[in-house]
Amino acid sequence: FSYWMSRKAMVPIARSYARQKEFAADASHELRTPLSVLLTSIEALQLELEESAADLPLAHNLLSGMKQEVGSIAKLTGDLLQLARSDSGELALNRSPFHAGLAAAKAVDRLRPLGDSKRIAIELDAPTDLVVEWDEERFAQLLILLVDNAVKYSPENRTVQVKLAERTVKGERMLTVEVKDNGIGIAAEALPRIFDRFYREDRSRTRQSGGHGLGLAIAHNIVNAGRGTIHAESVVGKGTTFTVRLPL
Ligand code: ADP
Numbered sequence: 083f084s085y086w087m088s089r090k091a092m093v094p095i096a097r098s099y100a101r102q103k104e105f106a107a108d109a110s111h112e113l114r115t116p117l118s119v120l121l122t123s124i125e126a127l128q129l130e131l132e133e134s135a136a137d138l139p140l141a142h143n144l145l146s147g148m149k150q151e152v153g154s155i156a157k158l159t160g161d162l163l164q165l166a167r168s169d170s171g172e173l174a175l176n177r178s179p180f181h182a183g184l185a186a187a188k189a190v191d192r193l194r195p196l197g198d199s200k201r202i203a204i205e206l207d208a209p210t211d212l213v214v215e216w217d218e219e220r221f222a223q224l225l226i227l228l229v230d231n232a233v234k235y236s237p238e239n240r241t242v243q244v245k246l247a248e249r250t251v252k253g254e255r256m257l258t259v260e261v262k263d264n265g266i267g268i269a270a271e272a273l274p275r276i277f278d279r280f281y282r283e284d285r286s287r288t289r290q291s292g293g294h295g296l297g298l299a300i301a302h303n304i305v306n307a308g309r310g311t312i313h314a315e316s317v318v319g320k321g322t323t324f325t326v327r328l329p330l
Pocket of ligand 1: 231232235263265266267268276281282283284293294295296297298299322
């Protein structure tokens with residue numbers, strides 16, 4: 083590329099790219115405050131409606147619909163902000179020692195209510211004494227993204243298995259994380275695209291699960307920040323396994 087473009091010509095391009103990334107980060111940041119104000123207002127209205135004697139079913143329905151939509155925009159905004167930050171190299175890991183098994187148990191516990199709502203058991207198999215030096219918050223986020231998907235894309239009464247292990251690959255100490263489901267699976271032609279931003283397989287089929295197609299892009303960025311790898315194996319109708327390897 084640099085053979086064809088003079089350095090002078092490249093500078094404005096680099097600048098405009100940097101400005102674009104800044105814009106995405108600023109825009110999503112600016113959206114957060116009004117969204118939380120909206121959410122608080124909706125909740126106040128809901129409370130007032132509940133406490134009043136008036137029977138207003140339409141108001142009830144509209145408010146709960148509004149709350150759901152605001153929640154969805156808030157989630158999207160948070161995801162976009164994180165992606166914009168990692169684009170500008172701000173997603174540096176905050177490494178400090180923690181118990182990987184304990185952190186995984188906490189992350190999995192947060193998803194139990196979601197699992198319970200579909201009678202999906204989430205099993206965790208992790209060494210009790212494994213202390214790693216990584217970013218605990220990002221580690222939890224990564225697990226939550228993968229387990230959340232495993233539950234979302236499984237029919238009722240299935241099992242999701244999460245397995246943590248320490249391995250040495252070519253002399254390098256690795257933390258491996260495996261998230262396995264027996265859900266709907268991912269078609270072979272879709273597999274290479276699932277880590278793309280806004281990619282969702284078969285929109286009509288997955289739309290009801292309410293995601294925006296940013297979860298795996300974020301998971302990928304977190305793994306990249308730690309110079310690790312993430313890949314998926316899947317058989318349609320049988321299930322999917324995500325494997326993450328994080329150098330320690
Ligand atoms: P979202 O779940 O919000 O749509 P993601 O980026 O997390 O976005 O996932 C992208 C797509 O990959 C999903 O829309 C879905 O089609 C597919 N996918 C991800 N995880 C699984 C899974 N465990 N089983 C089946 N499909 C999955």
